[in-house]
Amino acid sequence: MTKIGYARVSTVDQDFEIQQQRLHAEGCQIIRSEKVSGASREGRTELATIIEFLREGDELIVTRLDRLGRDTRDVLNIVHECEQRGAFVTILDPHVSTRGEMGQVILTVLGMVAQMERRFIKERQREGIHRAKSAGKYKGGAIRIDHQKVRDLSASGIGATAIAQAIGCSRMQVYRVLNSNKS
Incomplete structure (x- = not known):
């Protein structure tokens, strides 16, 4: 065991x-x-x-x-x-x-x-964002990774796993940045 x-x-x-x-x-x-x-x-x-x-x-x-x-x-x-x-x-x-x-x-x-708690968290988050937008204080979340650096590394032939390790993010985030570039 x-x-x-x-x-x-x-x-x-x-x-x-x-x-x-x-x-x-x-x-x-x-x-x-x-x-x-x-x-x-x-x-x-x-x-x-x-x-x-x-x-x-x-x-x-x-x-x-x-x-x-x-x-x-x-x-x-x-x-x-x-x-x-x-x-x-x-x-x-x-x-x-x-x-x-x-x-x-x-x-x-x-x-x-746990599922109910997650719903409550999301609901409180939405309410907070709505209040902040109404007060003119909401500008969106801070960009945590350098999107251009991700694109440059990808263009140079570096794979998603290596990019994620170099930048300190997940592969999923790398793919999101690369896919958002295509839209």
């Missing part, structure tokens, strides 16, 4: 060191981390890799349920895929595991709460 930790943060300027430390303290022999939104499973290659290599008796451990996902269906699908491989899922805060009978029920409820 192998304990495999999964740490995730949503943006490149966030840090998952605290999650990694907690997973190490729980005895995880392997810890995979990524900086990508938990709104869906799209682009979550580290999670996909973990699930693909789970063996019977292994345990996938995350610090909180929202690290696994913010959509109830995604979370339940992840748990289902792990169980199909004979593996267990454990959430550290609050401590819930699919090893027990009630684990599935509790995970379902927690997944619904």
Whole structure:
């Protein structure tokens, strides 16, 4: 049985060191981390890799349920895929595991709460933007990466992964910049 930790943060300027430390303290022999939104499973290659290599008796451990996902269906699908491989899922805060009978029920409820929380966050964000626009203070989000540099590196034949590493962003962001140039 192998304990495999999964740490995730949503943006490149966030840090998952605290999650990694907690997973190490729980005895995880392997810890995979990524900086990508938990709104869906799209682009979550580290999670996909973990699930693909789970063996019977292994345990996938995350610090909180929202690290696994913010959509109830995604979370339940992840748990289902792990169980199909004979593996267990454990959430550290609050401590819930699919090893027990009630684990599935509790995970379902927690997944619904995480999804509802995401909706509340988006609603508050929209309200804040609307108020700021009404007051003439909203100018959009700050550009975090140099779009021209991305285009120049791509034009020189450098691949998306290398560009993302050089600039300090995700491949998905590189593709968005390159695709927005085509429009």
